[in-house]
Amino acid sequence: QVQLVESGGGLVxxxxxxxxxCAASGRTFSRNWMGWFRQAPGKExxxxxxxxxxxxxxxxxxxxxxxxxxxRDNAKNTAYLQMNSLKPxxxxxxxxxxxxxGRTAQPRAYDYWGQGTQVTVSS
Numbered sequence: 001q002v003q004l005v006e007s008g009g010g011l012v013x014x015x016x017x018x019x020x021x022c023a024a025s026g027r028t029f030s031r032n033w034m035g036w037f038r039q040a041p042g043k044e045x046x047x048x049x050x051x052x053x054x055x056x057x058x059x060x061x062x063x064x065x066x067x068x069x070x071x072r073d074n075a076k077n078t079a080y081l082q083m084n085s086l087k088p089x090x091x092x093x094x095x096x097x098x099x100x101x102g103r104t105a106q107p108r109a110y111d112y113w114g115q116g117t118q119v120t121v122s123s
Contacts, residue, residue, distance in 0.1 A: 002026040002112050006096055009117030012086055016121070020081040022096030022114060029053070030074040033099050036081045037107055038092035038119075045095070047105035049081065059103055063089075086121045093118050 008020040022034065035050035049060045049070040058070050069082040079096055094117050097110030104110075 004096055004098065004112055004114035006094060006114040006117040009094060009119045011120045011122065014087055014121055014123050016086050017082070017084045018086065018119060020083065020094055020096075020117060020119070022079040022081075024077045024079075024098070028074075028077060029098050030077075033102055033104070034072060034079045035097050035099065035104075035110060036070060036079070036094060037097060037110075038090075038094045039116075040092040043092075045107045046092075047107070048094070050099075050103060050105070051079065052103070057103065059105070061105070083119070086119075088121045088123050091119060091121050 003025045005023050031053040033050055033052050036048040037045050038048055039045045047061050051058045051070045051072055055072050067085045072079040096114045098112040099110045101109045
């Protein structure tokens with residue numbers, strides 16, 4: 001059974017930092033791109049960042065460039081999202097996903113999803 005579990009969310013003041021983790025089990029995803037998305041109430045799921053299977057390529061949404069860093073540790077079958085300089089606009093439920101396609105910002109291209117972790121940034 002494939003499972004992705006996000007953790008690390010919480011409440012933080014604007015300007016603060018959080019590190020999210022996405023632990024995968026049931027299958028190895030070292031050859032798959034993994035991504036982070038977020039969804040605020042009443043909004044569509046929004047692309048945040050994605051990383052290649054080897055970790056050698058990364059891509060970010062313009063809204064988080066320079067502030068967020070995606071990484072992965074394939075020995076642990078885990079992806080991470082380091083979030084710095086957080087803004088209230090970053091408040092959302094953050095989801096990780098796995099795709100068989102490649103570099104993509106489209107949620108529909110991702111085959112597996114975690115349940116999400118809440119990130120709340122106060123002003």
